Structure formats: structure tokens, C-alpha cells
Amino acid sequence: MSVSLSPWATEVFGKQASVVHVGLGQALRNMQANAQAAQEQADSRTNHTYGSARWQGQFERVWEELRDLPGATPVKPFGFPFELIVVGNGLLYPFLYxxxxxxxxxxxxxxxxxxxxxxxxxxxxxxxxxxAFDFDGFGENGQEAEPRGGLASLPPGTRLVLVPFACNASELLEAHWGIAALGAERRLEWETVPEALTLPDTVTSHGQHLRSIPKQTTASESALTSFDGGAEPALTLSSRANVDQLRDILPLTEAEPADDQTSEGDANH
Incomplete structure (x- = not known):
């Protein structure tokens, strides 16, 4: 697919700029399809399942789509559950706007x-x-934020490329990419004109994704494996001695439990 690219994209991603452009659109299409499938499987009256799957997919589908590009590198920020991806000098950050x-x-x-x-x-x-009196953009101790985790190892010249997209549980509406500063009240100050990404109609699949409900156990198979499907054990019953009955001693049905010699602290060793 031939796409028209701005000079900033070629500067950041090099010869792979057009592949990244196309791959991002495909990744977001896959994200939407996976999230809608999860919502359908959940059969829920809320969209919580869609939202959770979409949030996870916006990072994982991008990594799946672009990971085979030469030089593509996963980057895991400190305390973040997902990996971002760097291609060329571009650190990609997709988010719902x-x-x-x-x-x-x-x-x-x-x-x-x-x-x-x-x-x-x-x-x-x-x-x-x-x-120093404006705390937005600064850490809790008033100091300017410094990259941690995988972000701390990124080379000088790495540029954050934003991938804002609009969608809901019904449809994927649009997506863009560009470079911007973070202004007051979380507003983006665009250095480049945010350009629309091409969103394909088809979905691609990487790896094994759930497409159908797994095969359920048949009644005959269940009879062989169910805990209550075996032969009943023989029970040996014995009467209590007369002396115990006369002294009103309660019957002993189970052995006294032994003291537990472990503690929660043992799990740390």
C-alpha cells in the first residue's frame, strides 16, 4: 500500500516509515476486532469487557504487528504491565482520546x-x-520526571510518537499519529500536523486467539472423570461402647487437627 508521508515520519522511522504507518492502522483494526469479540463472548450488559480488552490490545496488537521489523525493540516502562515498541528513533504510544x-x-x-x-x-x-509552583508534569516530590525501567535505557534522540485513536464498542472511528508536547491541563501542543492513519477493513491474526468456545466434555466422558462417577466406597460402622454412652461422651468423628508449623513468612524463603 502506497502512503504519502511527511518529512518528520521519514526522519524518525527511516525507510520503514510507510510500513509503520500501515502496520499501526492494521494493529488498531485488530485491537477493535479482538475487543468486540471479547465483549460478545462475555454476553454482558456493560461494556467493561470491551474496555479492558481494548486497553490491553492497543499495546499488544501494535507489538504483534510491528515486532518483525528490523531494529524493532520492545520497551517496558517501570511499573507498566505492557511493552511499548521503538522502531528507528520513534517510541510509539497509542491511546484513546x-x-x-x-x-x-x-x-x-x-x-x-x-x-x-x-x-x-x-x-x-x-x-x-x-x-516549580506548577505541579503538573512533575513528580510527587516536585522534581521533574525522569525515565525509569526500560525508558531509562533509550538512546538520545528517541522521539515520542503519539498514536491517538477514537473508538467505542460499536466501531473504530479514526486514528492519527504525530509529535506533540504536553501542555497545560493535559492538552497536546502539536509540533507536527496530526495525520490520519489508514484503517483497513480486514483483520489479521498473529498467534492463537480464541475464535470459538473450546470443546465441552460429553456426558459419557464426564461419567468417567467426574468425582461422583465412581463406585461408592464400603463404609465400616461400629457401635459405641456402653460406658461411653452412659457417660454422655460425644462421638469422635475426626482426628484433632495438628498444629500448623508453617507461617506466612515461610513463603518468602
Missing amino acids: SKTTSDVRTARIPRESQLVRELFTFAPEPAHVQD
């Missing part, structure tokens, strides 16, 4: 977390540099 069609030029980062602060150390400086 709207559930309806909306002007991406006015988009905000959904939440200014510690991860977001660390990611935007690879982005341009905002027009208004916040001072």
Missing part, C-alpha cells in the same frame, strides 16, 4: 500519570514551561 468523532487537534491525554510524565521527556518542550 475520544469515544466519538472529534477534532484530534484539541485532544487531551486521558490521564497525566507518572508514565505519561516519563514518556513526554522524549517529546518537545511545551510553549509554557511550568515552574
Whole structure:
């Protein structure tokens, strides 16, 4: 597929820029399809299953689609459950900016977390540099965020490439990519014009994804494996001695439990 690319994309991703452009659109299409399938399987009256699968998929599907590119490297930020991917000099960060069609030029980062602060150390400086009395963009101790985990090992010149997309449980609406600074109130200050990604109609699959409910055990198989399907054990009954009955001693049905010699602390050794 031939796509028209801006100079910044070629500068960041090199000769692989067009492949990254196409791959991102395909990854987001796969993300949407997987999330909708999870929602359908859950048969729930809420969209919680869709939302959870979509959030996970926006990172995992991108990695699956681009991991075979020469030089593609996974990067795991500190305390983050998923890996991001670096291609060339571009660190890709996909995120949901709207559930309806909306002007991406006015988009905000959904939440200014510690991860977001660390990611935007690879982005341009905002027009208004916040001072020590502005806590947005700074850590809890008032110091400017510093990359941790896998982000700390990224080479100089790495650039954060944002991939904002709009979708809901019904459809994938649009997606873009570009470079921006993090301004006041989580607003993005675009250094490049955010460009639309091409979203294909078809879905590709990498690895083994659930396509149908696994085969259920048949009645005959269940009869052989069920805990109550075997022969009943023979029970030996004995009467209590007369002396015990006269003294009102309660029958002993189980042995006294032995003291547990383990503790929760043992699990740490």
C-alpha cells in the first residue's frame, strides 16, 4: 500500500516509515476486532469487557504487528504491565482520546500519570514551561520526571510518537499519529500536523486467539472423570461402647487437627 508521508515520519522511522504507518492502522483494526469479540463472548450488559480488552490490545496488537521489523525493540516502562515498541528513533504510544468523532487537534491525554510524565521527556518542550509552583508534569516530590525501567535505557534522540485513536464498542472511528508536547491541563501542543492513519477493513491474526468456545466434555466422558462417577466406597460402622454412652461422651468423628508449623513468612524463603 502506497502512503504519502511527511518529512518528520521519514526522519524518525527511516525507510520503514510507510510500513509503520500501515502496520499501526492494521494493529488498531485488530485491537477493535479482538475487543468486540471479547465483549460478545462475555454476553454482558456493560461494556467493561470491551474496555479492558481494548486497553490491553492497543499495546499488544501494535507489538504483534510491528515486532518483525528490523531494529524493532520492545520497551517496558517501570511499573507498566505492557511493552511499548521503538522502531528507528520513534517510541510509539497509542491511546484513546475520544469515544466519538472529534477534532484530534484539541485532544487531551486521558490521564497525566507518572508514565505519561516519563514518556513526554522524549517529546518537545511545551510553549509554557511550568515552574516549580506548577505541579503538573512533575513528580510527587516536585522534581521533574525522569525515565525509569526500560525508558531509562533509550538512546538520545528517541522521539515520542503519539498514536491517538477514537473508538467505542460499536466501531473504530479514526486514528492519527504525530509529535506533540504536553501542555497545560493535559492538552497536546502539536509540533507536527496530526495525520490520519489508514484503517483497513480486514483483520489479521498473529498467534492463537480464541475464535470459538473450546470443546465441552460429553456426558459419557464426564461419567468417567467426574468425582461422583465412581463406585461408592464400603463404609465400616461400629457401635459405641456402653460406658461411653452412659457417660454422655460425644462421638469422635475426626482426628484433632495438628498444629500448623508453617507461617506466612515461610513463603518468602
